Ligand SMILES: CCCCCCCC/C=C\CCCCCCCC(=O)SCCNC(=O)CCNC(=O)[C@H](O)C(C)(C)COP(=O)(O)OP(=O)(O)OC[C@H]1O[C@@H](n2cnc3c(N)ncnc32)[C@H](O)[C@@H]1OP(=O)(O)O
């Protein structure tokens with residue numbers, strides 16, 4: 001008796017109407033599959049050769065042939081490569097593809113019995129946690145994509161078979177796996193929202209690092225060193241990144257940024273994605289206050305330094321205070337605007353954190369107005385806990401300036417309260433009205 005450990009199974013409800021596939025489904029592939037790959041392919045018994053009825057082909061990928069760690073997607077690839085490539089043309093409608101742990105099948109596999117047709121048919125989420133299709137593999141994959149994948153894989157198969165005559169079997173296997181990566185990546189991007197989440201995040205960081213490599217020499221050419229004017233270069237380099245991540249910005253209140261001279265911009269801080277919104281509206285001669293750790297962020301850190309970003313040590317209030325007092329002086333001397341995140345840290349809890357006092361001390365010290373800018377909540381497209389990063393729209397609302405002329409340190413508390421209340425109600429307002437995710441990846 002062959003004992004299979006619980007594995008993943010995959011189902012293709014093909015709706016195929018050709019006699020050839022009906023044959024394959026009734027058994028001829030089972031032998032090939034089992035012998036070559038460790039597959040059991042079965043189908044619904046009620047399907048006959050001539051009937052134009054949906055056929056479910058279901059493979060079970062166990063660990064009996066030493067492929068213990070093989071991913072179900074690889075198993076799917078094998079199925080395509082060896083059995084289904086020729087029959088895909090016969091598909092008559094999009095094939096919903098689902099992966100799930102089928103405990104009934106696993107139990108039967110453990111006992112060494114074959115999978116009955118009813119158990120073999122792909123099941124759908126019935127709300128039961130154990131049986132539920134994992135969120136990562138629950139999306140329908142369109143027929144044309146599967147066709148493309150199949151053609152790609154069959155082409156790969158030919159290539160690697162040819163190469164195996166000269167380079168040997170192990171390198172052909174390696175090639176096989178290598179060539180499998182691009183379509184699998186596409187399939188994962190298509191089907192797994194968790195994968196999309198990590199992919200987009202990594203892409204964002206990597207892309208910013210690459211852009212920064214470009215930004216460094218450009219900044220040096222423009223200003224010869226650290227200068228607020230370099231922010232123009234950085235701004236123009238970062239502006240396209242929103243398109244790559246599927247984000248859209250809707251900005252209102254542009255007129256409030258027309259204020260002349262230095263001012264302090266304060267905004268809420270949800271994620272490093274805020275940089276994209278910041279670059280959307282960043283006025284000329286404006287730089288930021290940031291935590292000092294950012295300077296160590298490789299090429300991005302160097303770019304930040306070149307852009308004139310003021311780094312503070314949040315853990316040492318006295319240090320931070322003196323750096324900000326110095327910044328107030330520079331603001332006036334060099335006619336610079338400063339962008340501060342008064343929450344002092346990232347926050348995505350659907351509300352604003354209590355503000356720190358530095359930004360208001362800064363504005364009072366420089367006697368410069370405060371311009372609050374509110375970013376709508378990212379929760380309609382970006383959820384860190386749920387690992388969701390869809391495309392979406394972000395509203396940026398620029399609020400009227402708050403004057404600080406004649407104010408002293410005594411007024412800092414009331415200035416802070418006033419700004420907080422204005423921003424909080426604007427945040428709730430823009431977050432409420434923001435359109436829901438315009439991506440298609442929500443479950
Ligand atoms: C193409 C290239 C591509 C490359 C990529 C491009 C790169 C991207 C480009 C650009 C990206 C830039 C993106 C940057 C994003 C970074 C964001 C961050 O890093 S957010 C974290 C840091 N930000 C802050 O922390 C806010 C500022 N913080 C403050 O202002 C705090 O107030 C701080 C640190 C100064 C002190 O914080 P406390 O935690 O100690 O708390 P408190 O209550 O505010 O202050 C304590 C006491 O100190 C007084 N105080 C504070 N500041 C004062 C001051 N300036 N003068 C006098 N007293 C002051 C206060 O009045 C308070 O005293 P009493 O309670 O009133 O007695």
Ligand SMILES: CCCCCCCCCCCCCC(=O)OC[C@@H](O)COP(=O)(O)O
Pocket residue numbers: 204205208209269271272273275291294296297298300344345346
């Ligand atoms: C090796 C690290 C590479 C990092 C590359 C990052 C590329 C994106 C550049 C955007 C910079 C945004 C910086 C930012 O948003 O920092 C977070 C702080 O505000 C708040 O931090 P925390 O939550 O208080 O620790």
